Amino acid sequence: MKMGGVRGILLDSSVLLPSDEDGVNGDAAILPGADYLLRKLRYSKIPTGLSHGQGLSNEKKDLLQEMAKISSYRYFGFNLSPEDDLSSELSRVWEDNGGSFMHIISSCREDNKESSFGWLKVIVGSAGTKSYGATAISNVLFIDKLEELPLLICQLNKKALGKEALTVGYVMKPSREEDFAKRGAFPLRPTQNGLTFLPLNYELPISSQLQKVDAVLHKATDEILAVDMSNSSEISTNVTFTRNLQELQRNIKCQPDCCVIDPFNNIFPILDRLKIQQILIGLETLDTRGHCRIRAPRFLKVDSFDESNLEQKLAEANLSLPNIVKPQVACGVADAHSMAIIFKVNDYKDLNVPLPAVVQEYVDHSSVLYKFYALGGKIFHAVKKSIPNADALMNLAGENGTKPLLFDRCLKSLPIAKEQLNTNNQQIDLELVTDAANWLRRKLDLTIFGFDVVVQEGTGDHVIVDVNYLPSFKEVPDDVAIPAFWDALKEKIVSEKSKQVRQTS
Numbered sequence: 001m002k003m004g005g006v007r008g009i010l011l012d013s014s015v016l017l018p019s020d021e022d023g024v025n026g027d028a029a030i031l032p033g034a035d036y037l038l039r040k041l042r043y044s045k046i047p048t049g050l051s052h053g054q055g056l057s058n059e060k061k062d063l064l065q066e067m068a069k070i071s072s073y074r075y076f077g078f079n080l081s082p083e084d085d086l087s088s089e090l091s092r093v094w095e096d097n098g099g100s101f102m103h104i105i106s107s108c109r110e111d112n113k114e115s116s117f118g119w120l121k122v123i124v125g126s127a128g129t130k131s132y133g134a135t136a137i138s139n140v141l142f143i144d145k146l147e148e149l150p151l152l153i154c155q156l157n158k159k160a161l162g163k164e165a166l167t168v169g170y171v172m173k174p175s176r177e178e179d180f181a182k183r184g185a186f187p188l189r190p191t192q193n194g195l196t197f198l199p200l201n202y203e204l205p206i207s208s209q210l211q212k213v214d215a216v217l218h219k220a221t222d223e224i225l226a227v228d229m230s231n232s233s234e235i236s237t238n239v240t241f242t243r244n245l246q247e248l249q250r251n252i253k254c255q256p257d258c259c260v261i262d263p264f265n266n267i268f269p270i271l272d273r274l275k276i277q278q279i280l281i282g283l284e285t286l287d288t289r290g291h292c293r294i295r296a297p298r299f300l301k302v303d304s305f306d307e308s309n310l311e312q313k314l315a316e317a318n319l320s321l322p323n324i325v326k327p328q329v330a331c332g333v334a335d336a337h338s339m340a341i342i343f344k345v346n347d348y349k350d351l352n353v354p355l356p357a358v359v360q361e362y363v364d365h366s367s368v369l370y371k372f373y374a375l376g377g378k379i380f381h382a383v384k385k386s387i388p389n390a391d392a393l394m395n396l397a398g399e400n401g402t403k404p405l406l407f408d409r410c411l412k413s414l415p416i417a418k419e420q421l422n423t424n425n426q427q428i429d430l431e432l433v434t435d436a437a438n439w440l441r442r443k444l445d446l447t448i449f450g451f452d453v454v455v456q457e458g459t460g461d462h463v464i465v466d467v468n469y470l471p472s473f474k475e476v477p478d479d480v481a482i483p484a485f486w487d488a489l490k491e492k493i494v495s496e497k498s499k500q501v502r503q504t505s
Contacts, residue, residue: 005157005190006046006120007099008090010076011037013052014106015124015146016067017060030067033146039178040150040199042071045187047094049074053109099160104149107142122152147201151212153188154198164194166493168261169209171200171248172219176472183478191486202244207251215259215493216252219470220245220267224332227271229356235275236268239332259496261489262469266445270469273330273358274301279443280464286439291432292455294462298361301328305348305355314345314359321345322362322390327354331468341405343394351404363463364389365454370428373450373473374437375481376488381430382475389457427455432462440467447492448485 016034041048050068052061061077068075074093090101100120107125121140143152158165170177170186177199180186186197200209200216210216223245228238241249252258269275280296288294300317302310302325314323323342330336335354341362342348369386372379387393393405433453440451450471454463473481 005099005160006102006153006188007096008047008049008094009041009102009104009153010049010051010090010119011073012103012105012109013050013056013060013064014109015104016050017056017063019108031146036201037146037149038067038071038073041188042073043181043184043186044150044153045184045189046153047074049076049090051076102153104146120156122149124149145204147204150188150198150201151204151209154196155212157188157190157196161190161194165190165196166194166214166490167196167198167212168215168217168489168493169198169200169213170217171245172470173222176219176222179472179474183482185482185485192483193486193490195486195490200248202247206247207254210251210255210258213258214497215261215489216248217261217470217489218245218248218264220264221271221332221469224271227329227333227336229272229328234268235272236265239268239271257497257500259493261448261492262446267469269444270446270449270467271330271332272328273326274299274328274356276330276467277358277360280467282443283436283439283464286435288432291429292460292462294432294436294453294464297363297463297465300359302357302359303355305351305353305357310348311345317359319359319361322394324360324362325351325353326358326360328356328358329354337408339407341393341407343404347404352406360465362390362393363454363461363465364457365463366427366457368427368455370433370453370455371450371475372433372437372453373448373471373476373481374441374446375448375473375484376491377438377441378484378488379434379437380473380476380481380484381428381433383428384475386454427460428453429462436462436464447488 016030016038018029018031048071050064050073052064056064065075065077067073076089102122103119104122104124107123119139123140123142124146125144141152143149154167158167172180177186186199188196188198190196198209198213200206200213220241223242224239225242226240227235228240229235231238249264252260269279277296277299283294283296286294298318300313300319302313307313321343324339325342325348326339327336338353340351340353342351342359365386367386367388369384370381371384372381388396437451440446440449444467446469448470450468450473451464452466454465455461456463473485
């Protein structure tokens, strides 16, 4: 390997498509692991091409070209043999970063015994592979399954970059992973600050994968099966995760040198709207001299909407109508975002919001919402249109008999202000909110989180109405957000490794 790591990847058809001897013709199927690998390499930032050997049917050539087109890969319509020298052709179309080309080929190919044209050859499905991971002979590597290739690439890139390189294993639901990957957040090719990202695969031994990574980035809230709020014990004991995440947690405990971003216990407050409200009360300790006030919204926990003294409790909590009613469970389960805006106390009866619930004040905020993102020590924000003030909302609701307005996190069922957003007339105090973000980061001990702020009409109070873990930060331009994301991760990993050194010295 040269210092640039893996420069390009050429996937032979023998690892993607079944042979004619397998009894599968045309485009009836692709080989196990092929779809997984094609998806992972698509946004890897490593140039990838598809090729084929002699004798491939026209139907399979067409399928190979279609696969290349869908994934934006290069299609090389030539036959490969050990005598071919494709380096000059690929060097012309693929950027020279000083690395090596990698040729991925099936053990079924007859000409796979030696490395072709000085490349690094990876043979898949080798009968001699006895355990998970790659084995090497000269310039030829052997892996058992296609799914092992991303890990092999990470290992080679880390070896090429030296001890400064760090590998981040990540796990989250496929749609979220693809969203981040499309924006270039999870490249297999090393980032400008030396990070390589490995998709953790539950189909392979997790313990072996964790031994090869420096950190694990997770969105554990994607893997919640149930949250029980029926008792008053700590929420950490009331959350049921998927079997996969439980396996990950068990194996992480056996890898004390592996940095977890962020520790599972640190995200539990984010799951509980009541807990977050109670934490936000601590904003009162911030030194806001010369600034507006920043605070939590007024709130009340409700265990039953049929309580005879509910109106009295609302008054004691200084909650005037309208109110926003949210489930106490903030995320991870299907009905966590089943919310409502209430205009009359009687509307609480038969309200279809899961219990226990948190009743929150409705803040008049001129239909402007500020979304803030903390990526390590860097704070970003975006301005979005929001729902109208209470009087306008009540007028709109009055057309429907002021029935409760039911909505979810997307707010699609709520009226949004029609006036054009005037970003030049912002009332937000960025210095104040930055101080609050830093306070929240220390309080929650989270590396990457987001929160929403509204500015109350009349008082100028800055009210934090929502907090979430590992948001998408889509509103921040990728060329700014993604490098900040990488920096935040590296700073966290380096910090944790320094702590481990101090503790063992």
